[in-house]
Amino acid sequence: MSRVLNAFSSRVIHASSRSAAWRISARSVATDDRGGGCAALGRRWQDSAETVIIGGGCVGVSVAYHLAKAGQKDVVLLEKSELTAGSTWHAAGLTTYYHPGINLKKIHYYSIKLFEQLEEETGQAVGFHQPGSIRLASSPVRVDELKYQMSRTHWHPTPQFLITPDQIHELFPLLNMNKVLAGLYNPGDGHIDPYSLTMALAAGARLYGAQIYHPAPVTGLTPTADGRWDVQTPHGSIRANRIVNATGFWARELGQMIGFQHPTVPVHHQYVVTATVPEVKALKKELPVIRDLEGSYYLRQERDGLLFGPYETEEKMVLQDSWIRDGVPPGFGKELFESDLDRIMDHVEMAMERVPVLKNADIINIVSGPITYTPDLLPMIGPHQGARNYWTAIGFGYGIIHSGGVGKFLSDWIMSGEPPYDLIECDPNRYGHWTSAHYLCAKARESYGFNNVVGYPKEERFAGRPTNRVSGVYELLKDKCSMGFHSGWEQPHYFCKPGDDTGYKPSFTRTNWFGPVGRECKLVMERVGVIDLSPFGKFTVKGEDSHKLLDGLMANSLPKVGQTNISHMLTPRGRVYAEVTVTQHAPGEFLLITGSGSELHDLRWIERQVSDGGYRVSVFNVTDEMGVLGIAGPNARKVLQKLTDEDMSDAAFRFLQCKSIQLAGSPVRAVRISYTGELGWELYMDMSNMSAVYEALMATGQDEGIDNFGTYAMNSLRLEKGFRAWGAEMNCDTNPLEAGLDYFIKLNKSAEFIGKQALLEIKSQGLKRKLAFLTLHTDDIDPEGNETIWHNDKVVGNTTSGSYSYSTHQSLAFGYLPVDLLNIGQKVEVELLGKKYPATVSQEPLVLTEPTRTRLQKKKRERDDR
Ligand SMILES: Cc1cc2nc3c(=O)[nH]c(=O)nc-3n(C[C@H](O)[C@H](O)[C@H](O)COP(=O)(O)OP(=O)(O)OC[C@H]3O[C@@H](n4cnc5c(N)ncnc54)[C@H](O)[C@@H]3O)c2cc1C
Structure with missing residues (x-):
């Protein structure tokens, strides 16, 4: 122990993240980085390109590889110094199938499948090890968290299992099993050498025809009138049809060249590598990666030693916030920050307790490198609102595991004109001007510190709130309710009364909001309630082509003057890009309303159609003033x-x-x-x-x-009425016919709206699955969405959202099921927290809407009068 502490108390600055021997071997394997170096600059400089990718870390190179592989001609990657000369150089290389998010599981899955075959494809070794990984649960609430995650994973191909302490010990015999209750085991997990991975992707990119230039720093970006870009470098400029910002922790600086303040900030992440540990060396097979959730660290085998990486608390972690103000210091690339072991001693002690052989291990390397954080720790992937043909692939906290999947995702999107699947949580347009530097830093600090906190449903986080985006009634409401955070806004989730158990009480089961929400549902059903809906995204559209524009965008007919309707903007493949409330308040003048989370996402789509179609319209975003x-x-x-x-x-x-x-x-x-x-x-x-x-x-x-009343009550009430929610029942993974939105889709309207042909095709082929309305009898838990639906012990679908119905005293969920399981009365099971609850496919709505009720009452009165 004292030896360890002595070793740990040294303060070290390393120019390289790995031992020289390791680095040499990596470079000797990855031999063909020469083809894109200076020599190539003089020889083959291209002055035009279809896509210019800026940044040669694992992410940028993956985008180049996938675009070139997909057949795009003229793909150029510009790297300012050498490939991997940013965060990629330092990464611990951990790869995992696990992600609590639903769509990001697909990114992880694709990356691992790619990594498994990349060496064969490119001839470049990638140093991919797959000893598996185990997330350790050492408290009952952690076990619940693992069960919660399992119920959201069964319907994915991700290999993931809940295992017992005995099974954990068998896989990792050097573990002290004290308090360990369960583990989440992903057998295909492991680690990859980030340098070799990037070189293999670069080799593949070149193989398929991409040009990689370095050193070729991008020094300026100028948009052209026709929506293209002049990309300036010291070697000359390139005219590009689109650019992709993949500059890692320089993303903010590149964005600033064209007036954006991307919300990214580097944090210092440290890991420690030990010398050979005899007990590790003696093992017959490689140890699985351990993620000790209570200790908040990862630990893996590195050759015959161990590599240990902790996440400090939000108070202790270090944020490189000066770079927001001053930029990255010139010359900083593969350099490291000064390590500070005092910050991680708590984690070290927990790790030594959990893996006792660490106590006698010698430290041979300490790495403290920059990881780019966004406020929510999710990357920003896709086209950016406010600049034509400007795409971002930035903000990667876990860029190694994301690199493969993100490259494929972006390449598919660029090639086909729409995202291959829904990844709304990573949309770059989820942030707006409200994302101040103060907010960014507070949130990044919280996100880093909360890396391993228990992930509850309906989780609320409070750092950086409120922002400067404040509703006109915020001051009147703020002390009366539990607020939720929606795209910079505070919006009441539910209101408290004297005697209520107030405050945010997270739980996997019903908690303190349950009673108040029931009270609010009753209020709206029996009397009258008021809700703050200011977070809606709001746009005005007017001008001589407004009808033409909107008729081509919306799958519904346009409302007449003085009327409103619900319309959907579809992708060319007929998926639901957005749901919009459209009002024509004066001839040719429209107000479009969308959800808070889709404001700039929808605006980008509309602006894109305006510029592509050359429509004479004015589109204004009036979200903040209305x-x-x-x-x-x-x-x-x-x-x-x-x-x-x-x-x-x-x-x-x-x-x-x-x-x-x-x-x-x-x-x-x-x-x-x-x-x-x-x-x-x-x-x-x-x-x-x-x-x-x-x-x-x-x-x-x-x-x-x-x-x-607040949004929790609104959610329960809309579910009782069978109303779908964008982002849950409908998104870029679903078409409106399977989502049961037929009423709003006017396939016979004369306008050739986006997605119409695809929908006609889908309709003619028939649907394989459809949205079902499920009623369930549970105990103290309700579906949230994304849970597995079972039938005869087989996975048959997934829920999309859910709630308790206070009017009918049961739980409700929407979920997708194969068409042969859609008959009313069909029995299935919904898995919640590891338990399968009986559910019934039921007739919707459960409660009639007021307009229908009024109509039926009127008809009855007329009948009675006759
Ligand atoms: C200590 C540490 C451990 C980590 N461990 C893991 C892990 O285990 N698993 C995991 O998934 N992730 C891990 N990460 C995170 C991971 O390293 C990053 O998320 C990932 O490398 C980001 O890749 P990138 O391509 O986005 O950025 P970078 O690797 O930073 O690459 C950006 C590139 O852009 C270039 N560039 C910048 N500006 C310009 C310009 N103007 N013109 C041209 N080129 C430019 C830079 O030179 C650089 O090469 C770790 C990071 C660190 C620091």
Whole structure:
């Protein structure tokens, strides 16, 4: 131990992350980096390209490899110094199938399958080891977390198993099993040599025709009038149809060349390599990688020694925030930060307790390198809103394992014009101008420190909040509710009353929000509730081509003047790119409303069609200046009527009508629609008028029993009504026909909207799966979405979202099932936290919507009168 502490207390700065011997062997294997060096610059400099990728780390090179392999001509990669001369150089190389996110599992899966065959394909060794990995659970809540993750993984090809302490010990005999309760085992996991991986991808890229130039720093970027780019380097410039920013921790600087402030910041990540450990050397096979969740570190075998990498707490970790202000120091590339072992001593002690042979191990290397963090630790992959043909592949905290899958994802997207599958959590457009440096740093710190915290459903994180994006009623509501974070906004999840158990209490089962949400559902069903909907994305579209533009974008017919409808923007392959509420408030003038998470994602799509089609329209993003209040419930009309001279009666203000009215003296655009399915209006107004309107509603509605409600109640109410949610029931993985959106899709409208031909084809071929509405009887747990659906012990589908239904006292879920299991009454099982609960395919909706109820009542009255 003292030997270890002595070794650990030294402060070391290394120019290389690995022992010289290791590095030499890697380079001697990866021999053909010569082809793209200086010699090539004079010989074959291209002055035009289809795609220019900027940055020669594992990510950029993978994009080049995949594009060239897919057959794209004129793929050029520009690297400012030498390939791998950024984070890639230092990486510990861990690879895993595991990811708690659903779509990112696909990225991991593809990468591993690629790594397995890359050496054979390119002739370059990649040093890929697959001894497996085990995530250790040493507390009951961790066991729940593993079960939760298993229920979200069975429907993926990812090989992953929950194993017992005995099985863990058999796989990793050097482990102290004290307190270990279970493990999550991924047999195909391991580690790869990042340098050799990048060289193999580069060899493949060249093999398929890509040009790789280095040293070739990009010094300037100029957009051209026709949407292309002039990419400047000291060797000359290249005219590119598109550029991909893959510059790792320089991403911010490259973005700044064209006016973006990408929210990326380097953090210091340290790992320690030991000399040979006799007990490790004596083993007959390589140890699996261990991830000790309580100790927050990973540990793997490195030759006959061990490699140990901890994640410090948010207080202790170090952020290189000066680079946000000053940029990366010139000349910094493969260099390291100063290591500081005091910061990781807590983790060292836990690791020595868990793997006792560490106590006698000698340290031969300490690495402290820059990892690029975004606020949520997810990369930014795809085309960026606000600049034509500018793509990003930046912000990689785990770029080695992501490199393969991301290269393929982007290449497929570039080649086909749409993402191959949904990866909305990595959309670069999830951030906007609200992502300040302060927010970025607070969040990156939290994300690093929380690397191994328990991942609960409905998880809330609080660093960096609130941002400068504040709703007009935030100050009035903030002390009354539990807020959720939505694209920079604070939005009430549920409201608390005296006697409630308040605060954020995460749990895998129902927790303190359950009672209050039930109260709010009852409020909306029986009286009247108000909800802050300001986080919606809001755009205005007007101009002589507005009809033409929107008719080609939306699969629904356009609403008449004074009307609103729900429309979907589809991809060319007929998948659901977005769901938008469209209102034509004046001839040729439209208001488009989308969810908070899809604001810039949708705007980019619209702007792209505008520029491609040369439409004469003006599109404005009015998200920040327009506030929205929703009012819903049987008394909603009565309350509004007291505050306006406008006739709010059913006959005068029909469902899906839109009118400009004066409400409590403020101009408001009122749309009769509510996602709760109850009688309701969405009230759009200037943000500065919101608090006055809100206070007037609350004061005036006292006799009607008015109160607040939040998004949790809205989710339960919309599920009871069978309303789909974008991002859950529909996304780029689903077409609107299987999502049961037929009503909104007008295949017979004359406009040739995007996706129409594909949908006609899908329709003619018939569907293989469809969205089912499931009712379940559980104990104290409800589906959240992404759980496995079983039938006869076989995986048959997955849920997409779920909730408790307070009106019918059971759990609800939407889920995709094969068409032969869709009959009403069909029994299946939904796995929640390791237990399979019986579920029944049920008729939707469970509760009729108010317009339908009103219509049926009217018909009944007419029948009775006759
Ligand atoms: C200590 C440490 C351990 C890690 N361990 C793991 C791990 O176990 N598993 C894992 O998956 N990930 C790991 N990572 C993270 C991983 O290394 C990175 O996510 C990944 O390497 C990022 O690759 P990249 O291609 O995006 O960026 P980089 O590797 O940083 O490459 C960016 C490249 O862009 C070039 N460039 C910059 N500006 C310009 C310009 N203007 N013109 C031309 N070229 C330019 C740079 O020279 C550089 O070569 C680790 C990182 C560190 C530091």
